[in-house]
Amino acid sequence: MTSPRNDKTEQFTFNRRSILQAAIAALAIPAVARSTVAFAQDKLSGSGQVVVYSAGGAFTQGLRKYVYEPFTQATGIKVIDVIADVAEPQVKAMNQAGRVDWDTAFIQGSTFPSMDEAGMFVPIDYSLWETESLEGTPQSVRLKNAVPDIASAYLITYDKRVFGDNGPKSWADFLDVKAFPGPRGLSGLTAAAKNHIVIALQADGMPISVIWPLTDEKIDRAFKKLDDIKPHITKWFTAAGEPNQLLMNRELVMTSNFDGRAINAIRQGAPxxxxxxxxxxxxxxxxxxxxxxxxxxxxxxxxxxxxxxxxAGFTLGTGYPGPNTNQVKYLPSDLAPLLSINPENASKVVHEDSAWLAGKRSDGKTNLEHIGDRWLQWRAQ
Structure with missing residues (x-):
């Protein structure tokens, strides 16, 4: 699956109605620097600086506007952001050299467990969090040494001009070419192999509650199901922007997609x-x-x-939501229902088991590497 950071230049653009909504929300969000000064003085005020990793482009511009500048205004602490494509290699190198120049970094879920086990991170100080922050962020994602900054989803999107409101409702429908005829698209990236295993198991009738761990038997079952859809995949896309374009060009009737890209297109009026x-x-x-x-x-x-x-400002500025569900009430009304953290949507999703993916097999490879190998073999058949 494409990392959210590989889609970092994504940023919501608005039609006339949503511009007004976003403007209203934006006016309210930076004001937190004024409205919570008292709290900041009690717990978060300080001096000096903090050096943070950031992905650059519109992603970093949004962070500066909605997070870093209000943080400095409220606390007196200056934020220095260091731009890099990905953080993991640099963090590992700094750790091995015994000289760590950054204070924070964004780490992908699939690589976090092994880096955490190697002792590269320190516990998150949840005693500094507001009650609303703790109540809005599920206990399951408040890890000892990390908390999500981005939730990214891989999901079905379809052309409303073809199906109206009677399109596919599940991955079983996605694989049902008789009930929903037409060309399909899936990611061709090896990184998406794990996604497709989970998709295929659902399409084959497996409840999401028992999908993890992905045993060898489940993986075999998934590839057998994927055999059914393979002839109908007319596009194995490799860029995050392709699914929406292929739908708009009527080259596909449905495709897997990334939520940030899809939301952006929908808010611009795409069918x-x-x-x-x-x-x-x-x-x-x-x-x-x-x-x-x-x-x-x-x-x-x-x-x-x-x-x-x-x-909420983070979501508006970067295009991706963090885990605090209480932010929904501060977001534009046309955006909140489209997010993975919206309670109605959150109840339907499958969360990645990053710890299992990072686990080692008897041959020394991780489970993630094994699935990637199987995927490449299957694609070559």
Missing amino acids: INMIWDGAYVNYTYWTVLKGGPNHDNAQKLVAFVNRAKIA
């Missing part, structure tokens, strides 16, 4: 429907790096960004 049943959700984690030069300030930034109003 596309999103299906949340069985959507595959994974996380990118916000971590505080062990040995970083500004440890205390890093903890304060993590606490700040998970406040409901600031979390």
